[in-house]
Amino acid sequence: MLDKTFNYKDAEPRLYDAWEKSGAFKASDEAGAAPFTIVIPPPNVTGSLHMGHALNNTLQDVLSRFERMRGRSVLWQPGMDHAGIATQMVVERQLAADGNQDRRSMGRDAFIERVWEWKEESGGAIFNQLRRLGASCDWSRERFTMDDGLSKAVRKVFVQLYNEGLIYRDKRLVNWDPKFETAISDLEVENKEIDGHFWHFKYPLENGETYQFPIAFDDDGEPTEWETRDYISIATTRPETMLGDGAVAVHPSDKRYAPIVGKNCILPLADRAIPIIADEYPDPEFGSGAVKITGAHDFNDYQVARRHGIALYELLDTKANMLDTDYIPQKYRSMERFEARNAVVADIDALGLLIETEDKKIVQPFGDRSGVVIEPMLTDQWYVNAEELAKPAIAAVEQGDTQFVPENWSKTYFQWMRNIEPWCISRQLWWGHQIPAWYGPDGSVFVAETEEDAKKLASEYDPELAGLLQRDPDVLDTWFSSALWPFSTLGWPEKTDTLAKHYPTSVLVTAFDIIFFWVARMMMMGLHFRDEVPFKDVYIHALVLDEHGQKMSKSKGNVIDPLGLIDKYGADALRFTLAALAAQGRNIRLSEARVEGYRNFGTKLWNAARFCEMNECRNDPQFDPSAAALPVNKWIIHEANICSADVARELEAYRFNDAAGALYKFIWNVFCDWYLELAKPIFQGMDESVKVETRAAAAWTLDQIIKLLHPFMPFITETLWEAFGPRANALIVESWPSADERLEAPEAAADMNWVIGLVSAVRSVRQEMNVPAGAQIPASFIGDGALGDRLSKHEAVIKRLARLSAVSIADAPPKGSVQIVHEEATLALALADVIDLDAERARLDKEVEKATKEIGIIDKKLSNKNFVERAPAAVVDEQKTRRADYEAQLEKLQAAQQRLAQL
RNA sequence: GGGCGCGUAGCUCAGUGGGAGAGCACUACGUUGACAUCGUAGGGGUCACAAGUUCAAUCCUUGUCGCGCCCACCA
Numbered sequence: 001m002l003d004k005t006f007n008y009k010d011a012e013p014r015l016y017d018a019w020e021k022s023g024a025f026k027a028s029d030e031a032g033a034a035p036f037t038i039v040i041p042p043p044n045v046t047g048s049l050h051m052g053h054a055l056n057n058t059l060q061d062v063l064s065r066f067e068r069m070r071g072r073s074v075l076w077q078p079g080m081d082h083a084g085i086a087t088q089m090v091v092e093r094q095l096a097a098d099g100n101q102d103r104r105s106m107g108r109d110a111f112i113e114r115v116w117e118w119k120e121e122s123g124g125a126i127f128n129q130l131r132r133l134g135a136s137c138d139w140s141r142e143r144f145t146m147d148d149g150l151s152k153a154v155r156k157v158f159v160q161l162y163n164e165g166l167i168y169r170d171k172r173l174v175n176w177d178p179k180f181e182t183a184i185s186d187l188e189v190e191n192k193e194i195d196g197h198f199w200h201f202k203y204p205l206e207n208g209e210t211y212q213f214p215i216a217f218d219d220d221g222e223p224t225e226w227e228t229r230d231y232i233s234i235a236t237t238r239p240e241t242m243l244g245d246g247a248v249a250v251h252p253s254d255k256r257y258a259p260i261v262g263k264n265c266i267l268p269l270a271d272r273a274i275p276i277i278a279d280e281y282p283d284p285e286f287g288s289g290a291v292k293i294t295g296a297h298d299f300n301d302y303q304v305a306r307r308h309g310i311a312l313y314e315l316l317d318t319k320a321n322m323l324d325t326d327y328i329p330q331k332y333r334s335m336e337r338f339e340a341r342n343a344v345v346a347d348i349d350a351l352g353l354l355i356e357t358e359d360k361k362i363v364q365p366f367g368d369r370s371g372v373v374i375e376p377m378l379t380d381q382w383y384v385n386a387e388e389l390a391k392p393a394i395a396a397v398e399q400g401d402t403q404f405v406p407e408n409w410s411k412t413y414f415q416w417m418r419n420i421e422p423w424c425i426s427r428q429l430w431w432g433h434q435i436p437a438w439y440g441p442d443g444s445v446f447v448a449e450t451e452e453d454a455k456k457l458a459s460e461y462d463p464e465l466a467g468l469l470q471r472d473p474d475v476l477d478t479w480f481s482s483a484l485w486p487f488s489t490l491g492w493p494e495k496t497d498t499l500a501k502h503y504p505t506s507v508l509v510t511a512f513d514i515i516f517f518w519v520a521r522m523m524m525m526g527l528h529f530r531d532e533v534p535f536k537d538v539y540i541h542a543l544v545l546d547e548h549g550q551k552m553s554k555s556k557g558n559v560i561d562p563l564g565l566i567d568k569y570g571a572d573a574l575r576f577t578l579a580a581l582a583a584q585g586r587n588i589r590l591s592e593a594r595v596e597g598y599r600n601f602g603t604k605l606w607n608a609a610r611f612c613e614m615n616e617c618r619n620d621p622q623f624d625p626s627a628a629a630l631p632v633n634k635w636i637i638h639e640a641n642i643c644s645a646d647v648a649r650e651l652e653a654y655r656f657n658d659a660a661g662a663l664y665k666f667i668w669n670v671f672c673d674w675y676l677e678l679a680k681p682i683f684q685g686m687d688e689s690v691k692v693e694t695r696a697a698a699a700w701t702l703d704q705i706i707k708l709l710h711p712f713m714p715f716i717t718e719t720l721w722e723a724f725g726p727r728a729n730a731l732i733v734e735s736w737p738s739a740d741e742r743l744e745a746p747e748a749a750a751d752m753n754w755v756i757g758l759v760s761a762v763r764s765v766r767q768e769m770n771v772p773a774g775a776q777i778p779a780s781f782i783g784d785g786a787l788g789d790r791l792s793k794h795e796a797v798i799k800r801l802a803r804l805s806a807v808s809i810a811d812a813p814p815k816g817s818v819q820i821v822h823e824e825a826t827l828a829l830a831l832a833d834v835i836d837l838d839a840e841r842a843r844l845d846k847e848v849e850k851a852t853k854e855i856g857i858i859d860k861k862l863s864n865k866n867f868v869e870r871a872p873a874a875v876v877d878e879q880k881t882r883r884a885d886y887e888a889q890l891e892k893l894q895a896a897q898q899r900l901a902q903l
Numbered sequence: 904g905g906g907c908g909c910g911u912a913g914c915u916c917a918g919u920g921g922g923a924g925a926g927c928a929c930u931a932c933g934u935u936g937a938c939a940u941c942g943u944a945g946g947g948g949u950c951a952c953a954a955g956u957u958c959a960a961u962c963c964u965u966g967u968c969g970c971g972c973c974c975a976c977c978a
Binding site: 002004005191198234235236237238249281282283286287288290291292293294298299300301303362363376408409411412415416419512513516543549580581583585586587588589591593594596597598599600601602603604606607608609610611612613614615657658661664665672673676677680684760763764766767768770772773774775800801803854857858861864865866867868869870871872875878879882 | 905906907908909914915916917921922925926927928931932933934935936937938940941942943944945957958959971972973974975976977978
């Protein structure tokens, strides 16, 4: 016996365990079944399940379970990312909290060992949370970006790209994070607008020189008034960087400054003569039109300085404190950068060289993980020639080898890929893949997969060198190893069966915010090392926002915890909610009410199953659904078959919301609302053969439902599957009910839709006429013999569902009747003295008016020559049919009006 | 500056070149041995605005207004 409600708290852990133990999640490498492969977007080892993960993994699991049931060899490859910065941060914080020494005093080896310990103890909590969600990953194949195999793949890729000239070392300006003291890539920088200042300074000309500077202009823009200046005016948002200025630049066409181009000005505070140069970079319209050039700390200035051979003055150490160096005045040496800023402004002001301090919104770069202001710094780093690797990756999407879903995201991909910059991959961290490069004391570089190989290379170059090599202390950007994920997890560089079978993967499911970080880079690496795209489809899903459309964040306090929802409503409810909301191309606003609603949906199904159980609807192996005789059974089998086709079609197109919607409608609005109601009189009736078929048909349909719903609601469906057993297989490995044309029964469907429409019409009128809900009303049908046939076939259900005490065929309605027109039938409800004639008259008038109006609209169309001539014939015919239907209805309504008038 | 997207019922959102939809909320009524986590019925929308294309526009095009996101070096 089924419990009163579904006990998900018991069922979830029990079933998950059983599935995993049974090996249902495991993919076989054997030939035969067509592969279906998804690599999980590896969560950070530090991560815990948030709503975005819940959505992402629900969708992957829906697809995995769907394809598994369809008989494909499903590999949902799980794994974790070592998350360089995030993990190092967590462990350092823990060290500090425990009062331990910091990582530098611990030393590198001890620290890394500590991180591994942390990983074993606390890492990967998210995997147990994914299990609670029901994720059917093949856990036997779990990978980690720093496990031996993946580390080997990383080294191999690095070495090969280096040998191909696609990885190189370069000294250039890089985004520097002073908190973590490492370089970061462009993508890890968030540009934010903040309230800042725009300081205007005077840089005096050398040797007290002066020039005439125009201050008023006529209508043609010609100067009419001048003042004598002994300085050039510059403006800056970062005054402390002036100590590193190597020049002042003006635009070559800027006549105001033409007299002083080529002369020197004196850099205040530093007392250094720097040239005034002409360059295309400054915008004469902006600020004073003159730009101070700080080549070592600004990306634009760096370009200008290089073009003109201007000296670069580095100002900051790795923590962004001012350097202790001779070209910086004593006072500012070792000062913190913002302290130095204040000091510089104050000192310039004291010298009388501060013209103005303007309040201004400025865009500043912040580290996405550290949250501190990023400094452009001149350092040696390793780079990937992304431009070269991007070429085939762009072509692959252009040719459709990989398709974005929704397709629109390919634009985002193209835009970034076509303007891609070199990718800085070295990080000055300890936790990560150490770069396989060794340096000789003379600066020579040897890149190899192992130290031995590097030594061999070195001794070929100089036999003395081998013993003196020093390994590059830096590690690689975490995304470098993530970029290999679709093939490294499958065994590459070994030639494994798994790799042969499951690469390229079928689909990547991810959110748009990592198209650049991850998708693009997997495309580049996959194509370069496998000569094939890493995935055929990229399904980009929405971001999950709170119910007001705000991003969830701890600081806003609007975070909805998926585990909390699972506790409260069950994993199935959460999963179905996320799938139902996952419409393409829009963000998801999640509200708890929605989850509650889909929990109710589960309960509804549960109760429907209880009803079936009570009525002894057992699965009958002898039952052949294509041979059902009763219209009601033929109809529900027909509808189930349509639902099956709909769900498969929508899932194949990644329209999760439509698939969920089709199931919801079929289960609730068709199966529960009508089929079970229609079955009730049968179960209560005396005809055993009819009962037998209906029991079998109900059980069969419930089975279809359970199968079709399983990818979305695995726990409740598996529970019901067991309850209606015994079964040969668990539902998770049961085969998907493919649509079957032998199950189509359009005539039965038309019949039942007629019954449903009629019952609905009667109910509607009863309500409108204030007929007490419990009252049994006698009714007579006015119509011909065909109607009689139809009627007698369905009399029992019509009587029951419409609450009619008796049904007869008549030529005219009895006195005191309400007349209902439904298709070819007019039904008279004998309400006798209950009826309010005026109300009935008004009701019929309204119906007539409605039909007349519709006919009018259609007539207008049909009388339009252009419409009849130019619209497709099918459309015209459709309108004609509609008109005929309304016309028939109208005639019946008018007949009803007449009859009413005679009473 | 470039790009993408969104304005449809009170709310959250589907959707379509030819008959405006769902869930929730709301109103009325609760009758039937699955279900009150429910049932039945109902109200509610010039599909942001304007012009154009079309026989036909909520849907296509353009523009306007409002909103969101991504990319970008204006000191």
